[in-house]
Amino acid sequence: MKINGFILSLLSAILLAYFFPTALSRLPLPLIINIGIGLIFFFYGLKMAPAELKQGFFNYPSHFLIQGTTFILFPFITLAFFPFFEGGTESDLWLAIFFLGVLPSTVSSSVVMVAIAKGNLPTAIFNASISGLIGILATPLLLSIFLSDSGKFEFLDVVLKLVFQIVLPLCAGLLLQRFFGNIALKYSKSLGLFDKAVIVLIVYSSFSNSFNSNLFATVGVLDLVKLFAIVIVLFFLVYGMMSYICRILGFSLKDTITVKFCGTKKSLVHGSVMVKIIFGSSASVGLFLLPIMLYHILQLLLVSVFAENYRQKWLKQSNPAIVED
Structure with a gap:
């Protein structure tokens, strides 16, 4: 399941939820999804490489800028809309x-894109890994600013759920890494397919609940257009600001690539998992997933192009005789 295959799977899950919202009603879907979420982060713990994290640890300026962009600048910009x-x-x-x-x-796609673009790979690995851990507290804490008064959001309850479904499986994976880490790395592609399958199930379950409750009947075409336009503006605004800040701070090209690619990414895996843990089977879950899915598709397409452009620049610098076909 390559990138395009995953996108097609997500779109197919939405279509299936629309036309056949009860197709999987005989299955214990919530239980399957909960087990799947735990396994995603258990396998993630098995695959984490402490040596690579340690190698990228000391690049503090990049770390502060990437994490500051992810959890401070990005949310602040959304307030404008x-x-x-x-x-x-x-x-x-x-x-x-x-x-x-x-x-x-994101974790995997950030690292892959930075590797293609010849950016600072150890810094990308460190920030991509640490971002998910920070998000376990930062995401519900920031959400509580606007949801705590609604009566539908209890910060401590949400954190406890995240600890049980994300942190504990992740820690178990880390503890067992010395025994099964090599096996997890060997079958990394297969485990990646498992992750994607769980996300597709979450998308189907969420949108089927939304369609059953006629939630999207209240969302007009103009609202969807605004949503898509804002997602595009968000990406280019953050990407452009990262370029400017890196230039002002005198970052090297390798660090600039890493900051722009890691700082602009948002994780569909964490988004799908957190929306399910935080909002459960609420009808609005499908609506909360929509911007994440749109942004996920956009970031993959655009950053792939940017990464290839950077790769071509490195090739020309290392061998000026190269002529493009």
Whole structure:
């Protein structure tokens, strides 16, 4: 299941949820998803490489800028868009955008793209890994600013759920890494397919609940267009600001690539898991997933192009005789 295959699977899951919302009703889907979430982070713990994390640990300026962008700048920028929605900060559509803004960065795709672009790989590995851990506290804490008064959000309850479904399996994976870490790395691609399968199930389950409750009947075409436009603006605004800040601070090209690629990414895996843990089987879960899915597709397509452009620049610098076909 390559990138395009995964995107097609996500879109197919939404279509299946629309036309056949009860297709998997005989299965204990919530139990399967909960077990799947635990296994995702258990395998993630098995695959974490302490040596590589240690290698990228001391690049403090890049770390502060990447994590500051992910959990401070990104959410702050989303505040500029609440006037565009009726209800302001109480609008579910804007809250879905804010939820996107407070998510951690991706892990695998950030590292892969930085590797293609010849950026600072140890720094990318460190930040991609640590971002998910910071997000376990930062994401619900930032969400509580706007959701704590609704009566549907209890910060401590959410953190406890995240600890049981994410932190404990992750720690178990880390503890067992010395015994099974090599096996996990050997079958990394297969485990990646498992991760994607669980995400597809979460997407199907979430959207089937939303369609059953006619949630999207209240969302107009104009709202969807605004949502998509804001997602595009968010990406390019953050990407451009990262370029400017890196230039002002005198970052090297390798660090600039890493900051731009890691700082602009948002994790569909963490988003899908957290939205399910935080909001459960609420009908609004599908709506909260929509900006994340749109942003995920956009970031993969654009950053792939940017990474290839950087790779070509490195090739020309190392061998000026290279002529493009």
